[in-house]
Amino acid sequence: MISVGSSIPAAPGSLWVEKDNNTVSFPSSGKYIIVGVPGAFTPPCSSQVPGYVENYEKLKEKGISAVYIVAVNDIFVVNAWKEKLAKDSGVHFLSDSKGEFTKSVGLDFDASGLLGNTRSQRYAAVVEDGKVVNLQVEDEAPNVTVTHADKILGSL
Template identity: 90%
Template sequence: MISVGSSIPAAPASLWVEKDNNTVSLPSSGKYIIVGVPGAFTPPCSSHVPGYVENYDKLQAKGISAVYVVAVNDIFVVNAWKEQLAKGSSVHFLSDSKGEFTRLVGLDFDASGLLGNARSQRYVAVVEDGKVTNLQVENEAPNITVTHVDKILSSL
C-alpha cells in the first residue's frame, strides 16, 4: 500500500478520463489530490465527492493544482456520475474500470458481496512532485471522516 513518501505509480492504460481509451497522465510535478472511492452513484460516494467539487477554489488557494476522483467503474458510469455531481467542474473523474490503478496503490478490497467485485477503499492522497505527502484511508468504506474535504483542507 502507498504511504507518506511513496511515489504514485504511473497510470495504467486502463485509467481513463472522459472517454474510452483516453488514458490519463497524472502529473509528475506540482501538488494534487487523488480521491479514491468504492463506486460511482453509491450513496456515501455521492455525498463525499461534492465537497471536493464545491471547495475546488479553496483547494487551489492552498496550492492544489488538480483533484482526481478515481472510481472502479466503467467510463460511461463515471461520466454520468460527473454529469450529475460536477457538470462544468474542473475536478477530473477517472474510470479505473479494471481496478488496476487501485491495486497498484494497494488500496483495493473485496466488495463482491455488495458491489460485485473488488473496489477501492475510500482514501485521499495529497501528492506533491509525484510523492504522497498525506494519505488518509477510512477504516470502513461507508465512512467519510478522515477523508472529508474539511479535514484535508485543514491539513494543507
C-alpha cells in the same frame, strides 16, 4: 499499500478520463489530490465528492493544481456521475474500470458481497512532485470522516 513518502505509480492504460482509451497522466511536479472511492452513485461516495467540487477553488488557493476522483466503474458510469455531481467543475473523474490503478497503490478490497467485484478503499492522497505527502484511508468503506474534503483542506 502506498504511504507517506511513496511515489505514485504511473497510471495504467485502463485509467481513463472523459472517454474510453483516453488515458490519464498524473503530473510529475506540483501538488494534487487523488480521492479513491468504492463506487460511483453509491450514497457515501455521492455525498463525499461534492465537498471536493464545492471546495475546488479553496484547494487551488492552497496550491492544489488538480483533484482526481478515482472510481472502479466503467467510463460511462463515471461520466454520468460527473454529469450529475460536477458537470462544469474542474475536478477530474477517472474510470479505473479494471481496478488496475487501485491495485497498484494497494488500496483495493473485496466488495463482491455488495458491489459485485473488487473496489477501491475510500482514501484521499495529497501528492507533491509525484510523492504522497498525506494519505488518509477510512477504516470502513461507508465512512466519510478522515477523507472528507474539509479535513483534507484543513491539512493543507
